[in-house]
Amino acid sequence: MNVNSGGKRVRRTPEEAKSLILSIASDRLSALGLEGLNISGVAKDAGMSHATVIHHFGSTGAMRKALLEKMTHDLLSDVMVALNHHEEPARVLDHLFEMLSHGGHGRLLAWLALDQQAFSPASESKGLFTDILNKIAEDSGDPVHAKQIIFLVAIAAMGKSICGDAIAGLIGINETEARQFPEWLAEHIQRI
Amino acid sequence: MNVNSGGKRVRRTPEEAKSLILSIASDRLSALGLEGLNISGVAKDAGMSHATVIHHFGSTGAMRKALLEKMTHDLLSDVMVALNHHEEPARVLDHLFEMLSHGGHGRLLAWLALDQQAFSPASESKGLFTDILNKIAEDSGDPVHAKQIIFLVAIAAMGKSICGDAIAGLIGINETEARQFPEWLAEHIQRI
DNA sequence: CCCACTATTGACATTCATGTTGATATATCT
DNA sequence: AGATATATCAACATGAATGTCAATAGTGGG
Incomplete structure (x- = not known):
């Protein structure tokens, strides 16, 4: 479930980050249905803070649209x-x-x-x-x-x-x- | 939008209440889409408190199912x-x-x-x-x-x-x- | 008329998601 | 190495929705 369990802070390129986030979002969509397509849940599964997700996409709606x-x-x-x-x-x-x-x-x-x-x-x-x-x-x-x-x-x-x-x-x-x-x-x- | 604008408290039979609520819910579904199908919004449009809706149906999910x-x-x-x-x-x-x-x-x-x-x-x-x-x-x-x-x-x-x-x-x-x-x-x- | 029943309600507590902000860590460039 | 840029994060603030509870007010029966 959780991708980054280590304590170190991971730094990705924006492209990598977006790609990872969308990949996790896609997984959650399959597993949990549409309710799983929220920032907090996606961020949790991706092993990052939800603020990071917002940083890359701007808002929940934008992430979904992407x-x-x-x-x-x-x-x-x-x-x-x-x-x-x-x-x-x-x-x-x-x-x-x-x-x-x-x-x-x-x-x-x-x-x-x-x-x-x-x-x-x-x-x-x-x-x-x-x-x-x-x-x-x-x-x-x-x-x-x-x-x-x-x-x-x-x-x-x-x-x-x-x-x-x-x-x-x-x-x-x-x-x-x-x-x-x-x-x-x-x-x-x-x-x- | 709002059904009961008067200050008096209206008392309905359970059947009437449920029927009214489902009718309003149906209207909101057409007008606002799925997001409109929540207890607070339905109750507001029906001119009653959301506690009343919960009293009749038990929960949001039960109302939707009904x-x-x-x-x-x-x-x-x-x-x-x-x-x-x-x-x-x-x-x-x-x-x-x-x-x-x-x-x-x-x-x-x-x-x-x-x-x-x-x-x-x-x-x-x-x-x-x-x-x-x-x-x-x-x-x-x-x-x-x-x-x-x-x-x-x-x-x-x-x-x-x-x-x-x-x-x-x-x-x-x-x-x-x-x-x-x-x-x-x-x-x-x-x-x- | 009085009483029991219950539909109704306002206020409260709780939970959860979203978005903001300032600080921090990390990669890259000179 | 030092400086710059920015990806990341913890903490906070906000708001919305849900559900609970005790009190209130209609309704019908005795």
């Missing part, structure tokens, strides 16, 4: 790579679902969306997102349906990351059926 | 009615999306899901949910695909309620396209 930016960028660039490598749709979907569900990507996105701060126009990742959209639309050939399909996939991915397990449990979907879902969806999307 | 229970029940029974009236799938989907998006239904569900408290086994609405599942599976005739379809619709509905607007904005979906989405989805689901 984490969102990093996670979004990682996610989108990963999807972009998969698209450029001409992977089959099923693989891309699987990858997308996996990345959103794992580690709290989708959760953080949802949480910020619920706070009406997400997808701010100034977001650096917006360009990447539109790039992906263009790529998909270009590959599919049907721009009208493409929009609806992308919308469907996007909201489904978000919903699955947030409460996919709970809903699957309610419906009574077993392990293998759950694993097959991305493939199933990709197949039926291609038929449209 | 609100979730009520909203879920309202939502599911509405869907059940639509199904029993043999409305066309497009109408049912439209209705589902509308109810989840409006008034913060989906938001509260998502928030509680993020807190890993939602869909608790003891939930009274679980029975209603399985009823709906059986009804749909029975209507569709194909139990294998039915599960996947229901799963898709459920997670899509959740995702749309949380960040549908933001994603639609990113993709560049206009007003009419957005309105047509439920119909579009219903049509392609029926073809499966």
Whole structure:
């Protein structure tokens, strides 16, 4: 849990410090949920005082925003790579679902969306997102349906990351059926 | 904002009090988002002391859980009615999306899901949910695909309620396209 | 009318997160 | 080595939310 248990004072470069902090924050997001994404807790787990965290990010909101930016960028660039490598749709979907569900990507996105701060126009990742959209639309050939399909996939991915397990449990979907879902969806999307 | 501005002390039946509190809480959820769902704020808007709210519900978490229970029940029974009236799938989907998006239904569900408290086994609405599942599976005739379809619709509905607007904005979906989405989805689901 | 019951309330205590400040330690440069 | 820059920290101040408790005030029954 605690990173720095020794008594010595550690001095990092600002980049190292920010990177460490965001890494710990990401871990806490996965382990504790959104409540774990506060300055005091993150600082404690990172083995530093909370004043240090504030020194680097300025405020709690800014830290969260930085984490969102990093996670979004990682996610989108990963999807972009998969698209450029001409992977089959099923693989891309699987990858997308996996990345959103794992580690709290989708959760953080949802949480910020619920706070009406997400997808701010100034977001650096917006360009990447539109790039992906263009790529998909270009590959599919049907721009009208493409929009609806992308919308469907996007909201489904978000919903699955947030409460996919709970809903699957309610419906009574077993392990293998759950694993097959991305493939199933990709197949039926291609038929449209 | 404030309900009781007079100086007189109002005495309600426990049922009236709970109903009023949950109503105010629902309003605050729509207006202020999840942050508005705390005892102090709700009590203030309801024109009573926060001690009264605690008296009726016991704790903040219990109040939230009660609100979730009520909203879920309202939502599911509405869907059940639509199904029993043999409305066309497009109408049912439209209705589902509308109810989840409006008034913060989906938001509260998502928030509680993020807190890993939602869909608790003891939930009274679980029975209603399985009823709906059986009804749909029975209507569709194909139990294998039915599960996947229901799963898709459920997670899509959740995702749309949380960040549908933001994603639609990113993709560049206009007003009419957005309105047509439920119909579009219903049509392609029926073809499966 | 009087009494029991309880919904309601103000005041208090507690906990916790956030943010500020001045001092200190450490890396880098000359 | 000495000086500079700044990353780090302990301590403090603040504010918000939660929960407890004893007292008060409506309500209904005898």
